[in-house]
Amino acid sequence: MNLKDLYINFFIEKGHKQIPSAPVVPENDNTVLFNTAGMQPLIPYLMGQAHPYGKRLCDYQKCIRTNDLDEVGDSYHHTFFEMLGNWSLGDYFKKEAITWSFEFLTKVLNIPVEKLAVTVFAGNEVAPMDLETKELWMNLGIKEERICATKEDNWWPNLELPGLCGPDSEMFYWRSEDPVPEKFDPEDSRWVEIWNDVFMQYNHNEDGTIVELPKKNVDTGMGVERTTAILEGKTDNYESSIWTPIIEIIEKVSNKKYQDNKKSMRIIADHLRTAVFISADPAIIRPSNVGQGYILRRLIRRAIRHAKNIGIDINSNWEQEIAIKILDMYSVYYKELVDNRNTVLEVLNNEKVKFNRTLEKGLKEFNKVTINNNDIDGITAFHLFDTYGFPIELTEELAKERNLKVDIDGFNKKFKEHQELSRTASAGQFKGGLGGHGEVETKYHTATHLLNAALKEVVNKDIHQKGSNITSERLRFDFNCDHKLTDEEKKKIEELVNNWINEGLEVTFKEMSKEEAIKSGAECMFIEKYPDIVTVYSIGNEQYGIVSKELCGGPHVNNTKELGVFKIKKEEASSAGVRRIKAILEEK
Numbered sequence: 001m002n003l004k005d006l007y008i009n010f011f012i013e014k015g016h017k018q019i020p021s022a023p024v025v026p027e028n029d030n031t032v033l034f035n036t037a038g039m040q041p042l043i044p045y046l047m048g049q050a051h052p053y054g055k056r057l058c059d060y061q062k063c064i065r066t067n068d069l070d071e072v073g074d075s076y077h078h079t080f081f082e083m084l085g086n087w088s089l090g091d092y093f094k095k096e097a098i099t100w101s102f103e104f105l106t107k108v109l110n111i112p113v114e115k116l117a118v119t120v121f122a123g124n125e126v127a128p129m130d131l132e133t134k135e136l137w138m139n140l141g142i143k144e145e146r147i148c149a150t151k152e153d154n155w156w157p158n159l160e161l162p163g164l165c166g167p168d169s170e171m172f173y174w175r176s177e178d179p180v181p182e183k184f185d186p187e188d189s190r191w192v193e194i195w196n197d198v199f200m201q202y203n204h205n206e207d208g209t210i211v212e213l214p215k216k217n218v219d220t221g222m223g224v225e226r227t228t229a230i231l232e233g234k235t236d237n238y239e240s241s242i243w244t245p246i247i248e249i250i251e252k253v254s255n256k257k258y259q260d261n262k263k264s265m266r267i268i269a270d271h272l273r274t275a276v277f278i279s280a281d282p283a284i285i286r287p288s289n290v291g292q293g294y295i296l297r298r299l300i301r302r303a304i305r306h307a308k309n310i311g312i313d314i315n316s317n318w319e320q321e322i323a324i325k326i327l328d329m330y331s332v333y334y335k336e337l338v339d340n341r342n343t344v345l346e347v348l349n350n351e352k353v354k355f356n357r358t359l360e361k362g363l364k365e366f367n368k369v370t371i372n373n374n375d376i377d378g379i380t381a382f383h384l385f386d387t388y389g390f391p392i393e394l395t396e397e398l399a400k401e402r403n404l405k406v407d408i409d410g411f412n413k414k415f416k417e418h419q420e421l422s423r424t425a426s427a428g429q430f431k432g433g434l435g436g437h438g439e440v441e442t443k444y445h446t447a448t449h450l451l452n453a454a455l456k457e458v459v460n461k462d463i464h465q466k467g468s469n470i471t472s473e474r475l476r477f478d479f480n481c482d483h484k485l486t487d488e489e490k491k492k493i494e495e496l497v498n499n500w501i502n503e504g505l506e507v508t509f510k511e512m513s514k515e516e517a518i519k520s521g522a523e524c525m526f527i528e529k530y531p532d533i534v535t536v537y538s539i540g541n542e543q544y545g546i547v548s549k550e551l552c553g554g555p556h557v558n559n560t561k562e563l564g565v566f567k568i569k570k571e572e573a574s575s576a577g578v579r580r581i582k583a584i585l586e587e588k
Contacts, residue, residue: 003084003224003227003228003231004060004082004084004224004333006108006109007058007060007084007104007222008058008059008060010100010104010108011056011058011086011100012058014056014086014096014100015056016056016057016058016086017053017054017056017057017058018057018058018059019051019053019057019058019059020059021059021060021061021062021333021334022035022040022041022061022062023035023062023281023282023283023336024062024063024064024080024277024278024281024283025278025281025282025283025285025292025467026040026041027468027553033064033066033291033292033295034063034064034065034066034278034292034295035061035062035063035064036063036064036065037061037063037083037221038059038060038061038063038083038084038085038219038221039085039087039198039219039221040061041061041553042057042087042219044553044555045087045089046087046089046164046200046217046219047164048215049553049555050511051089052511052533052534052535053533054089055088055089055090055091056086056087056088056089056091056092057086057087057089058084058085058086058087059084059085060082060083060084060085060224060333061082061083061085062080062082062277062334063080063081063082063083064079064080064081064274064277064278064295065079065081066079066295069298072266072267072270072271073263073264073266073267074263074266075235075236075237075238075266076226076229076236076237077270078225078237078270078274079270079271079274079299080270080273080274080277081223081224081225082223082224082225083221083222083223083224084221084222084223084224084227085219085220085221085222086100086218086220087217087218087219087220088216088217088218089215089217090215090216090217092218093199093216093218094132094133094136094197094199094218095136096218097197097199097218097220098133098136098137098140098169098197099136099140101171101195101197101220102137102140102141102142105171105194105195109227109231111173111231113141113142114180115173115174115180116142116146116171116172116173116174117142117146117147117148117171117172117174117184117186117191118137118142118146118147118148118169118170118171118172118184119147119148119149119150119153119154119169119170119172119186120133120134120137120147120148120149120150120154120167120169121133121149121150121151121154121155121167121168121169122149122150122151122154123149123151124151124159126159126204126208126209126210127155127167127202127210129149130154130167130169130199133167133169133199134147134149137169143182145182145183145184146183146184147184148184148185148186150186153170153186154167154168154169154170155167155168156168156198156200156219161204162204162205162206163203163204164200164202164203164204164213164217165200165201165202165203165204165210166198166199166200166201166202166216167199167201168196168197168198168199169196169197169199170186170193170195170196171193171194171195171196171197172184172186172191172192172193172194173191173192173194173230174190174191174192175190175191175192175230175235176190178190192226192230194222194223194226194227194230195220195221195222195227196220196221196222197218197219197220198218198219198220198221199216199217199218200213200216200217200218200219201213201216224242225237225240225242228240228241228242229242236262238258238262238265238266238269243269245325245329246269246272246273246322246325246326246329247265247269249321249322249325250265250268250269250322251265252321253312253316253318253321253322254307254310254311254312254318255311256310256311261310263306264306264307264309264310265306265310267302267303267306268303268306268307268322269322271299271300271302271303272299272300272303272319272322272323272326272348273326274299275296275299275300275303275323275347275348276323276326276327276330276337276344276348277330277334277337278292278295278296278299279296279340279343279344279347279348280334280336280337280339280340280341280343280344281336282336283466283467284466284467284478284575284578286347286575287300287347287350287351287354296347296351297351300319300348300351300352300355301351301355301389303319304319304352304355304356305389305391305394307319308394309391309393314352314356315356317349319348319349319352320345320348320349323344323345323348324345327341327344355389358388358389359388359389359390361388362384362387362388362389362390365384365387365388366384366390366395366398369384370399370402370404373402373404374404375399375404375405375406375407376395376399376404376405376406376407377407377410378407378408378409378410378411378412378413378414379410379414381395381406381407381408381410381411381414382410382411382414382415382418385411385415386418392406392408392411396408440472440585441470441471441472442555442556442557443557443562443563443564443585444470444471444474444475444585445470445555445556446507446539446556446557446560446563447475447497447563447566447583447585448465448468448470448475448477449537449539449548449550449552449556450497450500450501450539450547450548450560450563450566451475451477451493451497451566451581451583452464452465452477452479452523452548452550453500453539453547453548454492454493454496454497454500455479455481455493457496458489458492458493458496459481459485459489459493460481462480463479463480463481464479464480464523465477465478465479465523466478466479466480466574466578467574473584474569474582474583474584475582475583475584475585476580476581476582477580477581477582477583478574478578478579478580479578479579479580479581480577480578480579481577481578481579482577484571484573484579485571485579485581490568490571493568494566494567494568497566498565498566500539500544500547500560501560501561501563501564501565501566502561503541503543503544503560504541504559504560504561505539505540505541505544505547505559505560506539506540506541506558506559507537507538507539507556507557507558507559507560508537508538509535509536509537509538509556510535510536510538511533511534511535511536512533512534512536513532513533513534514532514533514534514551517534517536517551520536520549521549522536522549522550522551523548523549523550523551524550524551534551535551535552535553536549536550536551536552537549537550537551537552537556539560563585564585564586564587564588565585565586565587565588566583566584566585567583567584567585567586568581568582568583569582569583569584570582
């Protein structure tokens with residue numbers, strides 16, 4: 001049985017309800033471009049909001065992390081990965097979480113206890129050592145020599161951040177043919193982390209003190225790719241059963257062997273798998289030069305460059321064959337891959353055609369800058385890379401044919417500057433955690449519901465939300481529409497939203513089955529991602545009636561009077577048949 005199925009079945013037997021995986025693009029969360037961890041879609045519930053499925057949850061969540069993009073190509077880095085998780089929302093705590101972790105590892109996965117080790121929080125000036133967790137592990141049969149206490153590595157999210165926090169306990173597996181050492185050293189790379197139990201036990205106050213929470217949470221995470229490789233005895237993740245069907249297609253279309261072309265084949269497999277999931281996402285992400293679209297474009301183009309490196313005819317349908325294999329492998333778990341199969345293949349093909357043209361332009365640019373047989377300085381080499389997608393290896397290869405030199409050190413310097421700029425610019429996008437759900441963001445969240453309702457009334461009753469993004473400074477709302485909004489339409493929308501705000505409409509919510517919600521006329525974006533029991537938010541009063549009714553995870557204000565003054569700042573095209581509004585809320 002598949003690891004995902006084993007995990008879900010185990011925790012259902014322990015009284016958990018399985019929740020569906022959230023989309024890879026988070027809704028109304030400006031802290032990240034993509035969902036980077038299993039807990040991220042559950043932030044409102046970890047902060048106290050009741051979950052319609054109850055207090056014990058489990059799932060497998062699609063995650064994407066791009067901060068290690070340049071590391072992909074080694075044996076274990078991935079941009080897309082699946083995270084297994086189980087949660088207690090103010091229900092069970094350390095004893096049950098640790099006991100079940102141990103039981104799943106040793107009884108279900110049959111990992112010998114001799115090959116396991118754990119870490120616990122060592123304590124500091126703010127919080128005491130987590131002796132309870134240490135004792136629980138020892139009672140289960142983990143020797144004291146196999147328990148290591150650390151400070152920084154065993155506190156979530158980190159020791160400086162205020163808010164929900166607590167100790168965590170990481171589980172390690174001995175991935176080596178060497179004899180298992182008696183004493184556990186987490187710095188020894190042969191010990192591989194496979195699972196983490198986080199105990200949200202405290203609230204970290206702004207003044208640096210911490211207080212015990214009356215309702216404590218458990219959040220756990222286990223990576224599917226890494227654990228599968230471990231269970232199959234592979235030190236190279238890409239040799240596990242998750243990757244071999246994809247690698248075999250790459251070997252076929254390139255007529256090369258994986259063992260001789262590991263780096264390029266890993267990059268092609270990883271990047272195309274991630275591109276498949278991004279382009280299938282309900283958020284309708286398409287290759288572009290900003291945000292998630294930029295990441296999608298970069299992934300596809302990097303895969304194309306490496307396909308060229310290993311001799312694949314990049315004008316053939318090679319990427320379609322690989323994508324079809326990925327779609328076939330994952331469609332049983334993710335419905336959007338079935339629904340958007342043709343879209344995925346179209347996105348990959350279109351971007352391939354565009355990039356092939358770009359490569360031709362790059363060759364012309366290369367010929368232009370070397371027309372006088374000039375050596376290539378670092379700035380020019382980086383310009384070829386950044387603007388035309390020329391890998392430095394290709395620039396070197398072409399230069400060598402003309403007996404020209406390339407300033408590699410200069411290129412590397414510019415490349416590092418570019419990386420630093422990217423990291424700085426995206427620091428907020430990748431920080432994750434419990435941010436992005438403050439008072440201002442909550443107001444904007446409610447304002448999107450009013451905007452959606454106003455668009456239906458002013459423009460067309462068949463308008464639906466196609467995507468949204470909220471920051472502390474503005475809301476962005478995408479919707480289906482066949483024309484640019486007129487000034488009169490925009491004015492009417494503003495006036496209607498502000499009328500509803502000024503009327504002080506009450507915001508209420510009710511839990512019901514998904515079928516009941518749909519029958520009641522509730523608006524729903526991406527119906528398949530919602531569980532069977534949902535939360536429906538309504539905005540209205542006796543005078544106006546219900547002006548908005550939507551399935552939503554929240555959070556929202558209690559009354560529209562809290563919102564201030566609504567102003568549309570910009571209305572523009574987002575993609576074919578989709579328009580985008582950017583709006584702000586100002587204080588009265």
